[in-house]
Structure formats: C-alpha cells, structure tokens
Amino acid sequence: MNENVIYSINGPVVTVKDTDAFSMLEMVYVGNARLIGEVISIKKEFTTIQVYETTTGLKPGEPVYPTGQPISVTLGPGILRNIFDGIERPLEEIAKESGSFIPTGSHVDPLDKNKLWDVTVVAKVGDQVQGGDVYATIPETDLIMHKCMVSPYTKGKVIEVAPSGQYKIDDVVMKIEDEEGKIIECTLTQKWPIKQSRPVAxxxxxxxxxxxxxxxxxxxxxxxxxxxxxxxxxxxxxxxxxxxxxxxxxxxxxxxxxxxxxxxxxxxxxxxxxxxxxxxxxxxxxxxxxxxxxxxxxxxxxxxxxxxxxxxxxxxxxxxxxxxxxxxxxxxxxxxxxxxxxxxxxxxxxxxxxxxxxxxxxxxxxxxxxxxxxxxxxxxxxxxxxxxxxPQGADFSEPVTQNTKRFVRTFWALDKALAYARHYFAINWNQSYSEYIPDLERWFNKNVDPKFLRDRQELSSILAEETKLMEIVKLMGSDVLPDDQKLIIEVAKLVRVGYLQQNAFHPDDTYVPLEKQLKMMEVILYLYKRGKEVVNAGKPIRLIMETGIFDKVIKMKYDVPNNHLDLFDDYYKDIDEAVASID
Missing domain, CATH: 3.40.50.300 (P-loop containing nucleotide triphosphate hydrolases)
Structure with a gap:
C-alpha cells in the first residue's frame, strides 16, 4: 500500500503531507494516471511537486510514486530528425497513437526501440575505458555519425564486445568490469539528468x-x-x-x-x-x-x-x-x-x-x-x-532582458521601426553589441584579412556619426549641414540599405561569405574616401550624387554573385570615372 498520497492540488503544483519518501529534484509519478512530476521543495510537513503535465481530473488521495531518479533524458541514436515535447516524448509517435493532443500520463519511449541501426563496434576486449570514450559508431543520418560513448564517471576494463552489425538501441554491445568488479552493460543509449551539465575535461x-x-x-x-x-x-x-x-x-x-x-x-x-x-x-x-x-x-x-x-x-x-x-x-x-x-x-x-x-x-x-x-x-x-x-511592449528595461544581458556577450536588439520599414534584419546597430571582437581578432586576421575588423570599425563609426547628425537634421533640416556631413549621411544610408539590409529570398544575398562581406565594405569605404576628396576640393556633394554611383553601389549585393568576386574590381573603376566626370 502506497502511503504517499496527494494532499492538495494548485494548478501544476501538488503537495504530499507527512512523508520522507522523496528526495530533492527527484522524478515522481503523480496520481493514477502516473503524470510526470519533479520534487521542488521538501519541508517537515509538506513535500511540493511540480507536475509537467496538465493536472485536470487529478484528485486528493491519489498515490504518488517515487522513482529514486532525477528527471533525465534518454540519449542515443534517433534523436536527430525527431520532434519532442519538453520532457522528451516524441510527438509524432504520440500523434500516431492518440491524435493531435497529448493524453495525460502518456508514456511513449523517447527513441524507437524496434529500429535496427548499423553499428560498428570499435572497442576491443582488454581495453581500459573511461567516461567519454567511444565504443561504437552509427551513421544516424546522412550527415551525422553518432558516437556511442562510455557514460561519464564510468571506468573499467572491457571484458566482452559484440561483433559489428545491426542492433536495437537496448541491445548490449559491450560489457565493462569496473574497479570494484561490478559488470556494467553498455547499450546504444545512456540516461542523463537534464538539470546537470555534462562534465568536460x-x-x-x-x-x-x-x-x-x-x-x-x-x-x-x-x-x-x-x-x-x-x-x-x-x-x-x-x-x-x-x-x-x-x-x-x-x-x-x-x-x-x-x-x-x-x-x-x-x-x-x-x-x-x-x-x-x-x-x-x-x-x-x-x-x-x-x-x-x-x-x-x-x-x-x-x-x-x-x-x-x-x-x-x-x-x-x-x-x-x-x-x-x-x-x-x-x-x-x-x-x-x-x-x-x-x-x-x-x-x-x-x-x-x-x-x-x-x-x-x-x-x-x-x-x-x-x-x-x-x-x-x-x-x-x-x-x-x-x-x-x-519583452512586453518592447521594453528592454524589464527584468528578463536586463538579467539576460548580464549573462550573454552578444546582444542583437530588434527594432520595431526597422521591422515595420521592412528592414531585414531589424537589428538596431545603436543598441546592439558584441563583446567577442577581441577574442575573434586573431581568427579574422589569420583566416580572412586584417582589414576586415579595421573596415568594420570604420563602418561602425560612420553609423554612429550619422545618428548624431540625424538629431540636427530632425531639428533644423539637412540644408544647414556642411557638405562633408551630408556625405556622411549619404554613405551611412549606403551602409544601411546596401550592406546591413539583407534579402533572405535572393539566391546571392540570403548567405554572404566573409570574403564578399570584406569586398563590399572595401567598395563602400573607397567611395567614401573619393567623396571626401570631392568635398575637400570645394565641390558640392550634389554633383557626385547626380552621377548615380551611390545607387549602383547599393545594388552590388545583388549584382555580384558569390562565386564571381572579381566583378568588384569594376566598381573601383566606376567610382573613379564618376569622380573624374565632375571635373
């Protein structure tokens, strides 16, 4: 007779009175339907359980069963391509059994126990193995080779291995004898508690x-x-x-x-x-x-x-x-x-x-x-x-956003005004930041070009300068600005529309390799440099705008295919010709 029974129910929170049968963060089965729950509080009088399924129909007096285990997931081949709910129940399998809605107390195996996998056993009898060592490999999908690893904190000597061939996930493919002489059977799966991070070297x-x-x-x-x-x-x-x-x-x-x-x-x-x-x-x-x-x-x-x-x-x-x-x-x-x-x-x-x-x-x-x-x-x-x-009402000062900011080092702040203007991605360049630049500097210098981060810095400066100038423009109009500042506004517009805005449906613009990103930055900054020369020579910015070169550079993201980066050389000639035509 199970003495542990439900005392009270408050939504997903269930209490059990006068028991010492449960331990903290233990997985339990609640009620006759055996709903999955987790112990979240233990006091002298009450043990509190949060239930991971809907508690509709649950009644006081129904039994609660301890398992002695924390909430865990089954890890093994078959995870990829799958769709799970929050507690690793496979939704497609549940749909086959019971339709579109998950019935309470549904216990479907996370991974298919009847499927045969092509297993190559790489461990040998006599090997000394420890946590993390690979003892079998399985082509889980066409892209990913699954490696069956000895569970962390396990170590011992291999005393038996199965030959390579087809096995189900619960078949034993290796046996280990640990230091105390205990035999550990290794299948294609292992269990791991979800609240505990897996150890690393x-x-x-x-x-x-x-x-x-x-x-x-x-x-x-x-x-x-x-x-x-x-x-x-x-x-x-x-x-x-x-x-x-x-x-x-x-x-x-x-x-x-x-x-x-x-x-x-x-x-x-x-x-x-x-x-x-x-x-x-x-x-x-x-x-x-x-x-x-x-x-x-x-x-x-x-x-x-x-x-x-x-x-x-x-x-x-x-x-x-x-x-x-x-x-x-x-x-x-x-x-x-x-x-x-x-x-x-x-x-x-x-x-x-x-x-x-x-x-x-x-x-x-x-x-x-x-x-x-x-x-x-x-x-x-x-x-x-x-x-x-x-954040509710796009208020970045609310607690979840503010506390998340403390623990992440990259912050991509999405802007409603940019989104409604169909600027995709709507990442606001004034509110966003990345703290990884110093860590990645060596990689960029070695694998792309030392100019990449220098050009990035210059682009950021142009955008920051534009933000300041737009405050003046809003108050007094753009006519009051001198030509060198008008040039900054035009180049910043080129950066925003021609560089930061991206078209997910265009075959060459949906994904842009780093080499093309660098070439695009170089062209924009070359146009900026030549534009400054025109302004410093005392000529109005209007003349270079009338050549149409800015419009041409804005469209380069579409006009230069990702596999023809040599076409960027033509833009330097076009910019030089446009500047020469002003003389």
Whole structure:
C-alpha cells in the first residue's frame, strides 16, 4: 500500500503531507494516471511537486510514486530528425497513437526501440575505458555519425564486445568490469539528468566565430562558437525569423531548436519549414542535423522549464562527440513567465515585476552551459546558445532582458521601426553589441584579412556619426549641414540599405561569405574616401550624387554573385570615372 498520497492540488503544483519518501529534484509519478512530476521543495510537513503535465481530473488521495531518479533524458541514436515535447516524448509517435493532443500520463519511449541501426563496434576486449570514450559508431543520418560513448564517471576494463552489425538501441554491445568488479552493460543509449551539465575535461578560451553569412551579424556583432547571444524584440520584430535564418545558414554541425511557450501555429510553421529546407552545405534535408523541441503555449506551463534544459542536455551530448552545436531557445521570456506562475502558486515572495528572486540564477545556469570545450575523449566541441527574449511592449528595461544581458556577450536588439520599414534584419546597430571582437581578432586576421575588423570599425563609426547628425537634421533640416556631413549621411544610408539590409529570398544575398562581406565594405569605404576628396576640393556633394554611383553601389549585393568576386574590381573603376566626370 502506497502511503504517499496527494494532499492538495494548485494548478501544476501538488503537495504530499507527512512523508520522507522523496528526495530533492527527484522524478515522481503523480496520481493514477502516473503524470510526470519533479520534487521542488521538501519541508517537515509538506513535500511540493511540480507536475509537467496538465493536472485536470487529478484528485486528493491519489498515490504518488517515487522513482529514486532525477528527471533525465534518454540519449542515443534517433534523436536527430525527431520532434519532442519538453520532457522528451516524441510527438509524432504520440500523434500516431492518440491524435493531435497529448493524453495525460502518456508514456511513449523517447527513441524507437524496434529500429535496427548499423553499428560498428570499435572497442576491443582488454581495453581500459573511461567516461567519454567511444565504443561504437552509427551513421544516424546522412550527415551525422553518432558516437556511442562510455557514460561519464564510468571506468573499467572491457571484458566482452559484440561483433559489428545491426542492433536495437537496448541491445548490449559491450560489457565493462569496473574497479570494484561490478559488470556494467553498455547499450546504444545512456540516461542523463537534464538539470546537470555534462562534465568536460577543460573549458577552452573562445577563439572562433560562428559564421552565419548574415552581414549585420558577422561584420558588426559577431558571435563565437561556444558563445551566447540574446535576440530581444517586441511582437512582430522578427525574432523567430532571425533564428530560422541562423539555423539554416550558421556553420554549426547540429541545430537544436527549442520552441518554448510559443504560439502553436508558429511552431507548426517552424516544423513545416524545417522539413522543406535543404541544407545548403550538403544538399540534404536540414532535418538530418536538426532536433526540434516543441512546447507550445497551450501545453502545461511547468514543462516549459524542462524544455529549455532538455534542449541544452541534447546539445551537450552531441558536443561530447566533437560536434559544434547551436541551440535556439525561442523564447526565454515564456520560460521566465512559467517560473513566475509556479512561484506565485508556491506563494514565494515576488521580486521585480512579480518574477521570482531566483530568476537571474536560473538564467545564468542555462547560459553558462554554453562553451567551447575539450571533451573527456580528447575531441573539441562547442555549444552556442542563442536565446530570443520577448519583452512586453518592447521594453528592454524589464527584468528578463536586463538579467539576460548580464549573462550573454552578444546582444542583437530588434527594432520595431526597422521591422515595420521592412528592414531585414531589424537589428538596431545603436543598441546592439558584441563583446567577442577581441577574442575573434586573431581568427579574422589569420583566416580572412586584417582589414576586415579595421573596415568594420570604420563602418561602425560612420553609423554612429550619422545618428548624431540625424538629431540636427530632425531639428533644423539637412540644408544647414556642411557638405562633408551630408556625405556622411549619404554613405551611412549606403551602409544601411546596401550592406546591413539583407534579402533572405535572393539566391546571392540570403548567405554572404566573409570574403564578399570584406569586398563590399572595401567598395563602400573607397567611395567614401573619393567623396571626401570631392568635398575637400570645394565641390558640392550634389554633383557626385547626380552621377548615380551611390545607387549602383547599393545594388552590388545583388549584382555580384558569390562565386564571381572579381566583378568588384569594376566598381573601383566606376567610382573613379564618376569622380573624374565632375571635373
């Protein structure tokens, strides 16, 4: 007879009275339907559990079963191409069994237990192995080789291995005898608690950029592999579209996309689009290197918290194999709202705007799991976290945005005015920043050109100067400005429209390699230099504008294909001819 029964129910928060059967952060099964829950508070009289499923129909007096384990995910082949909910239940399998809505207490295996995988066993009898060592490889998709690794904190001597061949995920392919003589059976999977980061040999200094092919990001506000970025923006400013574009084009090996509390129709659009997208690097479906975690706004609130941790745990697992993983969290504001709701039900003392006092520490726990690492098996891998933030009323002074700023080093502030003017990406160059420039300087100098960061600095200065001048223009009109300042405004417009604005639907403009970005900057700055010469010679700026050279340079992003960068040489001749024609 189970003595642990439900005492009270308050939304997703359930209490059990007078028990010492549970431990902190233990996974439990709640009620006759065996809903998944987690112990979040233990007092002398009451144990509090947050339930990751809807508690409709639950009654006091129903049993609560301990498991002795923390909330964990199953890690193994079959994660990629899959769509999970916040607690790693496969949504497509659930849909086959029970239709469009997840029934309460649904227990479907996260990974297909009947599928046969082509396994190459690389371990040999007599090998000494430890956590992180690879003992089998499996072609999980056409793009990704899955490596089965010895679970961290395990070490011993291999006493038995299966021959290479076809196996299911629960088949034992290797046996280890540990130092105490205990036999450990290794299958194709392992379990890992989602709230605990996976161990690494060493955290490495950040030194390589995550190349996205998006000019405003790569040039002005780059993010590093193993770095963190926030994309704050009001409703309709393009947070989700920015993350889609990064997921499609960034040079990460694997993408983990977490839809946390987003609208259902928006997640549907993500799922449909990702299925149709072709990976530009391999011409295979993008889903071959993508895992989606869908936790829509009508799903249980508590599961939003789990979905973020589930996503980052899957990312760390592939990082341990030596891959570069990018995780898109859309959006951390909905996750923070879930924390606020549960905190309110627990009757905790609220802090700023009703959010719990531990909001900053929870955000830091999430973003700190990013990094460029030396793995236990000697490989190098990274987890890059890009989190969208949805501040109410586009107010960047609210707690989630402000606290996120403390833990991320790249801040891409989306601007409503730019979004409504159809300026894509709507990243505001005055409010955004990247602290990774000094870390990436060596890489850019060695792999692109030392001129790249110098030109970037000059472009930033022109945009900053324009912002100051526009204050005067708004008050007194542009006629009062001298010609050298009018030139800055015209060149800044060229930078904004011809360089920062990008067309996701144009074959040559949707992704721009760094070499082309450098050539475009060089042409713009050469035009600026020649324009200054004209103004210094006492000639009105109007004359160079009338030659049409500015309009021609604005269109170079479309007119020069990515594989014909030699065409940029013609622009220098055109600029020289335009200047000469004024004489």
């Amino acid at each position: 060493k955290r490495l200094p950040i030194s390589m950029p995550l190349i996205t092919g998006q000019r405003v990001i790569d040039t002005l506000f780059p993010i590093a592999k193993g770095g963190t970025a926030a994309i704050p923006g009001g409703f309709g400013t393009g947070k989700t579209m920015t993350q889609h574009q990064l997921a499609k084009w960034c040079d990460a090996d694997i993408i983990v996309y977490v839809g946390c509390g987003e609208r259902g129709n928006e997640m549907t659009q993500v799922l449909e689009e990702f299925r149709e997208l072709i990976d530009p690097k391999s011409n295979k479906p993008l889903t071959d290197r993508t895992v989606l975690i869908a936790n829509t706004s009508n799903m249980p609130v508590a599961a939003r918290e789990a979905s973020i941790y589930t996503g980052v745990t899957l990312a760390e697992y592939y990082r341990d194999m030596g891959y570069h993983v990018a995780i898109m969290a859309d959006s951390t504001s909905r996750w923070a709202e879930a924390l606020r709701e549960i905190s309110g039900r627990l009757e905790e003392m609220p802090a700023e705007e009703g959010f719990p006092a531990y909001l900053p520490s929870r955000l830091s726990q999430f973003y700190e799991r990013a990094g460029y690492m030396n793995n236990l098996n000697g490989t190098k891998g990274s987890v890059t976290i890009i989190g969208a933030v949805s």
